[in-house]
Amino acid sequence: MSRLIVVSNRVSAPVDPAAGSAGGLAMALSAALRKYDGLWFGWSGETTEQFTGELKYEDRAGVTVALVDLEAQDVEEYYNGYANKTLWPLFHHRVDLTAYERSYGEGYERVNRRFAEVLAPLIQPDDIIWIHDYHLIPMARDLRRLGVKNRIGFFLHTPWPVRQLLVTLPHHRRLVESLFAYDLIGFQTQEWLDLFRDYVISEARGELAGYGGLEAFDRRVRVGVFPIGIDVQGFIDARNSPQGARTYDRMAASSAFRSMMVGVDRLDYSKGLEERMLGYEQFLHDNAEMRGDVFLVQVTPISRDDVDTYQDIRARLDALAGRINGEYADMDWQPIRYLNRSYRRDQLAGIYRAARVCLVTPLRDGMNLVAKEFVAAQNPEDPGVLILSRFAGAAEQMCEALLVNPFSREELSDAIKKALTMPLAERVRKWQALMQVVRDTDVSIWRDTYVDALKGVEIIGDGDAPFHGHADAA
Incomplete structure (x- = not known):
């Protein structure tokens, strides 16, 4: 053989x-x-x-x-x-x-x-x-x-x-x-x-x-x-594991009646992280009534830190997250939790499940498996919404996501509002179609x-x- x-x-x-x-x-x-x-x-x-x-x-x-x-x-x-x-x-x-x-x-x-x-x-x-x-x-x-x-x-x-x-x-x-x-x-x-x-x-x-x-x-x-x-069953098992359940419980508790959005991206200029934060800032500017009701957890492990370009983008993101938090935070609410560390797969599964919205907004990407992981982690009876860049390879398959132009902060702002206010029946319908894609393209x-x-x-x-x-x- x-x-x-x-x-x-x-x-x-x-x-x-x-x-x-x-x-x-x-x-x-x-x-x-x-x-x-x-x-x-x-x-x-x-x-x-x-x-x-x-x-x-x-x-x-x-x-x-x-x-x-x-x-x-x-x-x-x-x-x-x-x-x-x-x-x-x-x-x-x-x-x-x-x-x-x-x-x-x-x-x-x-x-x-x-x-x-x-x-x-x-x-x-x-x-x-x-x-x-x-x-x-x-x-x-x-x-x-x-x-x-x-x-x-x-x-x-x-x-x-x-x-x-x-x-x-x-x-x-x-x-x-x-x-x-x-x-x-x-x-x-x-x-x-x-x-x-x-x-x-x-x-x-x-x-x-x-x-x-x-x-x-x-x-x-x-x-x-x-x-x-992705390994669909493996990811579902990770979501349901003791560590996955503990992480979900922690994130759900920390949400405290707020809607959590999540982004998980390696630190890279192709991921559209600056554009994402600017789109979120536009949302906060445009929707004053929703401030305090939503926050973004951005998980961004550091990579290639010995390459000058990556040092530059890290500094810009640190400054941007700090500026947005300084402008909009209140004594009991911070709009962005910016985390420069890695998490295990079972921990990520718990984070995804607790999120109402996932932002996958690269400027250009071969596929981007975060989109598929988020879908696989959802509660079928109350799923979150995927916002996906039309320039990610995954957009060719995952048409039921909210497809956006990541270069437009207004389009990102509008998509965030639509995702946060989407009726349950529409969320379930979209999730079912996306989950079928995820299963049909198992790794x-x-x-x-x-x-x-x-x-x-x-x-x-x-x-x-x-x-x-x-x-x-x-």
Whole structure:
């Protein structure tokens, strides 16, 4: 039986699945790796004086993990540089924040090559390889150069940028060409896939090739939409767990006859946090009669704090939350509770359940699973309302949410008022439709659909050329 090898920048396989803190993606991939007797490979998060390629093996809840250390220069150029200062802002349409430095690109190529050189000797003839996200776009190309002929799939968790912005990237054609070393490329939404096709057809003179295929650079690759989801039952279990129930009780008690709104976002300029707070401020300005009856709990764990851009946004958010609280707070009420810390999954489930409204308002996002987690956490008899940015990938599926333009503070203000005053019957109807979407896109369905599609790709080629899949594979 073939193994599944998962490759990602960082390995997130849970040490203890019962702990309740692991994300749904980690749980789903861990289950797949146990099913296929697989291996999870990636960077250890540690640095070494000199790269040796020495692997450190761990068993994490029945999943074999293989970790490799990187040099400090690798981390600076590949991770902090090209991944987080070049590709991340570009893929989220923030060209104003994108840094184009030659050393970043060189580090990105070097680390992908090093990963391939370390992984290649571990690959057995029947193994299936699944590589994740923008950090590792060229890795299949480097594996092919080392003679790996196995099926290799790639899944992009972020958006794909519009062609007019992607062409601002030096060597953009080389980056896209490296994707054609894969057999299957997966995207979160039809929009991101359409943007990729537009680039291939317009810039690379590529062509559509049968059902789900693209042909360019003298190669053919299958592409498809595989919307990711959450571990629905696992999240419901977390909600109903003792910790989930305790957290719900605490949050419900702290609401004290007020309506609680919640936002849960990693600290990042793509999440629209400043725009969200400004929209909430507009609501407070426009609806004086509702002040004191509502408050926002904004959970924002700090990330990438060694990147200047993230230090800047943290300072701006601290100042903005302080200004809004200073302007509107009363002796027994504070409009914003701004929390820069992480919470376990069962705690988040309890927070979500206590919330009357959830604000998921990124400026651009690949999917955004907070929207699905909030829906799964709700009381079916008295559910809360989801306010969702139309620029989140989840908006393509979750049409019954209140879809908003996060750049418009007036539109956000109006949506908050509508959500807080929505009749119970309408809330229940919307929740039922959204919950069906959440169940239909469970993370295990996403995982199995993608792996089955990759296993079904027909391998063609000769011994010296990169192998690629038939575009019309079912």
